[in-house]
Amino acid sequence: MNIVALIVSPLIALITGLFFLGLSRKISARIHWRYGPPVYQPFIDVMRAFSQKSITHGNFFDFGIILSLTGTIVLVLFLPIGGLWALNTGGLIMFLYLMLLGPFGIALSGAAAANPNSSIGISRNFLLALAYEVPLLLILLAVMTDYNTISLVEIVEKQAATGMAISSWRLVIPGIAYFLILPAILGLRPFEITGAVQEIASGPIAEFGGKHMAFYTLQHALQTFVGIALFVDIFLGGGTLFGLLNSLAGTVWVDILEIFIFLLKMVLVLFIGLFVNAVYPRFRIEQAMQYLWKWPTLIAFVGLVIVAIIN
Amino acid sequence: MSLEILLAIAYGGAFLTYFSGKISQGLRDGAAVLLSLGTVLIVSSFYNVPAASVLYEGFLGLSLVLRMNSLAWFFAIAIVSFNALCVIYSLAYMKDRNEKDYYYFMLLLINAAMLTIVLSGDLVTFFIAWEIMSWATFLLISYNRNGALQAGIKYIVLSLIGSMCMLIGILSVYTSFNTLNISELSGQLTTASAGYKLFLLIIFSITFGIKNAVMPLHTWLPDAYTESPTPFSAVLSGMLTRMGVYGFLVILFGIVGIKSVLTLGSGFISYTKTMAWLGAITIVIPTFIAMLQNDAKKLLAWHGIGQGGYMILGIAFGTSLGMAGGIFHTLNHAIYIVLLFLSVGAVEYSTSGIRDLNSLGGLFKKMPIAFLGGFLGISGLIGVPLTNGFVSKWLIYKTLILENAPFLAFAALLGTWGTILSVYKFLHNLYLGQIPEKHKNIKKTPLAMQVPIVILSFAIILFGIMPGLPLKVINSINVAFGFSPLDVNLWGVVSEAGTLNMLNIFTALIVFGAIVWGIFRISRPATLTDQYDNYAAGAAIPKDKYHYTVEYYAPFYRMVKPFLKDIFDLLYQKVARANDFLCDNIRKIYTGYVGNYVMYIVFFMAFLIFIQLKWSVF
Numbered sequence: 001m002n003i004v005a006l007i008v009s010p011l012i013a014l015i016t017g018l019f020f021l022g023l024s025r026k027i028s029a030r031i032h033w034r035y036g037p038p039v040y041q042p043f044i045d046v047m048r049a050f051s052q053k054s055i056t057h058g059n060f061f062d063f064g065i066i067l068s069l070t071g072t073i074v075l076v077l078f079l080p081i082g083g084l085w086a087l088n089t090g091g092l093i094m095f096l097y098l099m100l101l102g103p104f105g106i107a108l109s110g111a112a113a114a115n116p117n118s119s120i121g122i123s124r125n126f127l128l129a130l131a132y133e134v135p136l137l138l139i140l141l142a143v144m145t146d147y148n149t150i151s152l153v154e155i156v157e158k159q160a161a162t163g164m165a166i167s168s169w170r171l172v173i174p175g176i177a178y179f180l181i182l183p184a185i186l187g188l189r190p191f192e193i194t195g196a197v198q199e200i201a202s203g204p205i206a207e208f209g210g211k212h213m214a215f216y217t218l219q220h221a222l223q224t225f226v227g228i229a230l231f232v233d234i235f236l237g238g239g240t241l242f243g244l245l246n247s248l249a250g251t252v253w254v255d256i257l258e259i260f261i262f263l264l265k266m267v268l269v270l271f272i273g274l275f276v277n278a279v280y281p282r283f284r285i286e287q288a289m290q291y292l293w294k295w296p297t298l299i300a301f302v303g304l305v306i307v308a309i310i311n
Numbered sequence: 312m313s314l315e316i317l318l319a320i321a322y323g324g325a326f327l328t329y330f331s332g333k334i335s336q337g338l339r340d341g342a343a344v345l346l347s348l349g350t351v352l353i354v355s356s357f358y359n360v361p362a363a364s365v366l367y368e369g370f371l372g373l374s375l376v377l378r379m380n381s382l383a384w385f386f387a388i389a390i391v392s393f394n395a396l397c398v399i400y401s402l403a404y405m406k407d408r409n410e411k412d413y414y415y416f417m418l419l420l421i422n423a424a425m426l427t428i429v430l431s432g433d434l435v436t437f438f439i440a441w442e443i444m445s446w447a448t449f450l451l452i453s454y455n456r457n458g459a460l461q462a463g464i465k466y467i468v469l470s471l472i473g474s475m476c477m478l479i480g481i482l483s484v485y486t487s488f489n490t491l492n493i494s495e496l497s498g499q500l501t502t503a504s505a506g507y508k509l510f511l512l513i514i515f516s517i518t519f520g521i522k523n524a525v526m527p528l529h530t531w532l533p534d535a536y537t538e539s540p541t542p543f544s545a546v547l548s549g550m551l552t553r554m555g556v557y558g559f560l561v562i563l564f565g566i567v568g569i570k571s572v573l574t575l576g577s578g579f580i581s582y583t584k585t586m587a588w589l590g591a592i593t594i595v596i597p598t599f600i601a602m603l604q605n606d607a608k609k610l611l612a613w614h615g616i617g618q619g620g621y622m623i624l625g626i627a628f629g630t631s632l633g634m635a636g637g638i639f640h641t642l643n644h645a646i647y648i649v650l651l652f653l654s655v656g657a658v659e660y661s662t663s664g665i666r667d668l669n670s671l672g673g674l675f676k677k678m679p680i681a682f683l684g685g686f687l688g689i690s691g692l693i694g695v696p697l698t699n700g701f702v703s704k705w706l707i708y709k710t711l712i713l714e715n716a717p718f719l720a721f722a723a724l725l726g727t728w729g730t731i732l733s734v735y736k737f738l739h740n741l742y743l744g745q746i747p748e749k750h751k752n753i754k755k756t757p758l759a760m761q762v763p764i765v766i767l768s769f770a771i772i773l774f775g776i777m778p779g780l781p782l783k784v785i786n787s788i789n790v791a792f793g794f795s796p797l798d799v800n801l802w803g804v805v806s807e808a809g810t811l812n813m814l815n816i817f818t819a820l821i822v823f824g825a826i827v828w829g830i831f832r833i834s835r836p837a838t839l840t841d842q843y844d845n846y847a848a849g850a851a852i853p854k855d856k857y858h859y860t861v862e863y864y865a866p867f868y869r870m871v872k873p874f875l876k877d878i879f880d881l882l883y884q885k886v887a888r889a890n891d892f893l894c895d896n897i898r899k900i901y902t903g904y905v906g907n908y909v910m911y912i913v914f915f916m917a918f919l920i921f922i923q924l925k926w927s928v929f
Contacts, residue, residue: 112743
């Protein structure tokens with residue numbers, strides 16, 4: 001299973017991530033009463049970017065973007081996609097740390113480009129990350145404390161036995177908090193601070209073109225995938241669906257169906273996120289930080305207190 | 312080889328270096344390097360060789376004892392190795408300074424004193440070595456004069472408070488048990504009352520808390536780290552400050568014993584919980600203060616405080632996992648913080664003394680080795696997987712989560728995410744971005760600086776991928792303290808709830824990295840461009856002004872600056888000023904006029920007579 005997952009899960013993540021990028025453009029367009037680009041537009045964009053000319057600012061510039069994409073691919077290996085997972089060592093803590101590599105690589109690359117727009121974008125990106133990490137850490141700690149494990153796979157397995165985490169009254173509060181910070185994790189409006197096109201020329205990626213841009217798009221697609229998939233895994237029970245698949249247990253169909261159920265749940269979450277994205281203007285950084293440190297943090301904190309007291 | 316010879320070489324080497332400096336500079340440099348490398352060799356020969364010897368019989372009726380065990384070896388090898396690297400580094404860094412005989416003498420003396428501390432088997436030896444270390448440190452902190460004198464005074468005042476506390480503790484132990492031998496004490500203290508144990512722990516915790524800069528006793532550290540000569544900042548941040556951790560280990564687990572420590576306290580308030588929460592505060596607040604710093608060394612200094620909190624948090628729980636995390640983090644922290652200081656020192660050397668984060672930038676192409684050190688150093692400090700900091704932090708987080716302390720775990724994790732911001736700023740403002748015109752032709756990094764940086768960079772990766780190497784030694788320390796050993800292999804830890812295997816991650820990153828790199832290579836080559844050939848959204852690019860560094864996290868600063876004051880430092884300074892004022896006024900009674908003195912005597916006699924008449928005490 002692990003060897004299969006090693007190859008399949010990055011592919012699923014890449015395709016789904018790119019598809020999600022396209023979907024999000026399409027849906028926002030329809031909400032805005034526009035026609036919008038086709039759903040497969042990001043695939044075309046990546047292909048085209050690979051064929052275009054690009055500039056580089058030296059080896060470290062290249063190293064950053066390679067590190068970023070590699071780190072995000074390895075991150076995907078940790079996510080149980082249905083019953084599919086390749087790595088489990090180190091658990092959620094390892095996962096949290098590997099989540100760093102993507103933005104960190106982009107930041108190194110952007111800074112090596114010596115473009116102040118990039119630097120401003122990176123500074124904003126880190127601030128936004130700090131802002132949403134506060135509630136996110138509280139949420140994940142609540143989950144880890146409640147299930148008394150640091151392993152992501154075990155969390156999903158326990159949900160398969162006892163039902164979705166979000167349906168248990170102890171974890172519904174952290175679930176709500178996660179949902180509130182989801183746009184920030186995905187970098188969607190109102191938290192589209194990092195790559196504010198009109199202000200800082202797309203921020204960290206100002207110097208990216210051609211293959212660098214293609215790599216960035218792939219990384220971004222994976223990042224989107226990871227942000228939503230983590231929510232589905234932790235709170236919506238991964239690929240399980242109220243024990244409906246129990247009758248098929250033991251066959252290959254379960255594995256395949258679980259992946260589909262997992263992706264279906266992800267689409268659902270993405271849709272709800274997009275409805276927020278399409279109608280909100282962008283926050284300023286202070287506003288974003290204040291928002292994230294106020295309601296989501298408060299809710300997540302209450303959730304953690306409840307879980308900690310019960311344990 | 313016996314322990315006396317080791318110490319004789321360490322102390323004798325310091326004096327030898329000093330006097331050979333009077334003959335020739337080259338001889339002194341050679342002696343310093345050879346002697347410090349020699350101690351590394353001798354200490355490493357003690358691996359797994361427990362030893363004990365009596366240094367001196369009958370000091371006030373007590374014998375001074377030396378002993379070598381796994382704990383002592385672990386700290387000793389770290390001390391001498393970092394010291395040797397810093398001596399090598401100093402060859403280049405201190406080249407144009409004055410008073411170098413004195414500098415090397417003090418550096419080697421501190422090395423010897425730290426060795427004696429970890430080798431000492433009784434509290435008298437411990438105290439004497441502790442004092443030698445503290446005073447020699449004071450002299451080296453004030454080496455640069457000016458602001459450094461103030462920093463040195465601050466250090467020595469706090470250090471003396473610590474020493475006095477330790478002296479009180481030692482005297483009280485001696486009067487109660489009539490021995491100061493650590494191994495004898497650990498047996499005898501089991502009979503003591505809980506109150507007495509608590510008293511001992513608190514009084515020693517003040518000493519070691521000051522040395523390890525646990526909040527609120529941290530105030531000496533930022534100035535001391537910033538003002539000392541950079542190679543010594545490295546020594547100071549590497550192992551010297553962590554003598555506090557060693558002290559905690561000895562007093563908590565070596566003398567009082569873990570079983571008694573865990574039972575001290577009642578209800579929600581207990582000794583270990585208080586310690587853990589102080590550790591958590593020590594992590595969070597300094598990490599956020601570090602974000603506001605513009606001096607590269609001061610930024611690192613605040614992280615030095617913050618990372619100390621992780622070690623305290625690890626050992627406070629008294630489980631084998633937490634102990635392993637705490638002790639391992641002591642080593643890991645030393646590796647990356649020494650590396651970072653050496654990296655800053657290289658920048659300082661090349662730019663003739665600039666370390667202001669707002670006026671540097673773009674040095675990564677000019678100083679690739681120093682940049683490598685800075686990059687791996689901050690990766691270790693954050694704890695990026697595959698660097699050493701990750702493993703020890705992982706052990707600590709896991710302890711906290713499994714021990715059901717999610718709020719402490721939150722503090723520890725939050726500290727890491729704060730760290731990312733400030734150390735990224737550090738890396739970006741020093742090495743990345745645009746290089747100012749005036750730094751285009753800077754001095755090259757000398758070989759003597761490059762060698763230690765490369766060695767430490769290698770160590771970061773090595774211990775990140777193969778944490779089993781040091782963890783095996785740490786395991787034997789755990790066993791010696793009476794904990795159950797961890798199931799350790801070369802690549803990580805296997806334990807009851809979740810394993811850590813760095814080999815998996817390493818392989819995955821290498822394999823996917825190779826694939827990504829391969830795709831990158833076979834796709835259309837990119838054109839190399841200059842730093843001024845930038846996309847500026849249509850604006851012209853002004854030379855030398857196009858680097859975003861000042862107020863790097865401006866919106867955040869606006870939000871948090873009012874809340875992040877070092878209130879303890881302000882408080883202590885207020886106390887110091889009040890004391891100054893008081894003494895200044897007391898001094899005024901010495902008027903120099905004999906009549907006044909006669910008057911004081913008369914008043915005093917009258918006072919005594921009054922007391923005698925009223926209460927007839929005499």
